[in-house]
Amino acid sequence: MKNKMLANYRIFAKSLLAMFLLCSIADVQAEPEAKKGTVLITGANRGLGLALSKQFAADNYHVIGTARSPEKATELKKVANEVLALDVTSDESIKALAKTLNGKTIDILVNNAGYFGPTLGLGTERDKSATLKTLTRSEVLDCFAVNSAGPIFVTQGLIPNLLASKQPKIIIISSRSGIINQSRSAGAYGYRISKTAVNRAVKIMSVDKALGNSIVVAIAPGHNQTDMGGDRAKLTPDQSMKMVKTLIEGLTKKHDGGFWYYDGKKLPW
Numbered sequence: 001m002k003n004k005m006l007a008n009y010r011i012f013a014k015s016l017l018a019m020f021l022l023c024s025i026a027d028v029q030a031e032p033e034a035k036k037g038t039v040l041i042t043g044a045n046r047g048l049g050l051a052l053s054k055q056f057a058a059d060n061y062h063v064i065g066t067a068r069s070p071e072k073a074t075e076l077k078k079v080a081n082e083v084l085a086l087d088v089t090s091d092e093s094i095k096a097l098a099k100t101l102n103g104k105t106i107d108i109l110v111n112n113a114g115y116f117g118p119t120l121g122l123g124t125e126r127d128k129s130a131t132l133k134t135l136t137r138s139e140v141l142d143c144f145a146v147n148s149a150g151p152i153f154v155t156q157g158l159i160p161n162l163l164a165s166k167q168p169k170i171i172i173i174s175s176r177s178g179i180i181n182q183s184r185s186a187g188a189y190g191y192r193i194s195k196t197a198v199n200r201a202v203k204i205m206s207v208d209k210a211l212g213n214s215i216v217v218a219i220a221p222g223h224n225q226t227d228m229g230g231d232r233a234k235l236t237p238d239q240s241m242k243m244v245k246t247l248i249e250g251l252t253k254k255h256d257g258g259f260w261y262y263d264g265k266k267l268p269w
């Protein structure tokens with residue numbers, strides 16, 4: 001009788017242990033994998049911004065994509081964790097974004113939003129249209145507002161969010177068009193000089209104490225098949241942005257204040 005009770009007790013104890021182990025395994029499996037960090041990408045509703053959002057979202061980052069018209073950003077909504085409104089030329093818009101993000105950490109800020117001008121891309125018909133004869137003041141100033149001042153003031157507005165990160169990374173998507181010692185053809189004055197200007201800002205931001213220990217870099221994405229780059233471009237946005245994501249993840253202090261090509265090579269200013 002005593003032996004039978006002991007045997008039953010052993011069976012009961014083993015069952016309890018088995019149930020406990022099964023529950024623990026189930027708990028581990030149900031636990032969502034912690035996010036690798038938060039990345040905010042401007043101009044994320046199409047082109048390179050959308051492709052980069054996809055790359056980060058697929059690798060378990062918390063992605064905040066911004067768009068001038070979030071209600072129309074259908075593709076981005078399928079990908080990003082948050083879709084927020086931002087016009088990089090508007091102080092009110094930047095303030096509203098900062099208010100929405102108050103208290104949240106941003107580990108990676110990608111200033112991607114860009115404007116080429118009223119005509120189409122370099123190497124296409126628009127290239128010839130924007131020579132000095134036809135260039136307008138508004139083309140130059142609009143390019144500066146989006147491509148040069150935009151990244152500076154978006155970064156300024158998000159300083160508290162960036163400083164909350166252990167190692168903030170601030171990326172400016174620039175262009176080889178901004179390289180000073182390289183002009184095979186005339187045209188695209190506004191675009192080209194606005195990218196040269198923002199490259200200068202990168203160098204200054206990299207030594208600005210207001211940005212703490214941030215790493216600030218300019219990245220040229222290569223010629224891509226987007227609305228801006230046109231159909232004849234060599235790269236697809238997915239190809240280029242896959243490499244840009246790898247480059248961003250691998251950024252260290254030795255990259256700080258530098259101008260990098262999407263494949264990781266150093267570019268001249």
Ligand SMILES: NC(=O)c1ccc[n+]([C@@H]2O[C@H](COP(=O)([O-])OP(=O)(O)OC[C@H]3O[C@@H](n4cnc5c(N)ncnc54)[C@H](OP(=O)(O)O)[C@@H]3O)[C@@H](O)[C@H]2O)c1
Pocket residue numbers: 042043044045046047048049067068069086087088089111112113114115146173174175176220221222223224225226227228229230233
């Ligand atoms: N594609 C290339 O070959 C190439 C080469 C070198 C550098 N880049 C650079 O890469 C970046 C992305 O280019 P992309 O080819 O993806 O261009 P894109 O297809 O023309 O997309 C531009 C993005 O910027 C946004 N944007 C424009 N003005 C804005 C503003 N005021 N505020 C907020 N967002 C604004 C657009 O929003 P809306 O949809 O509302 O217009 C869109 O989301 C740009 O900085 C560009 O200069 C591109």
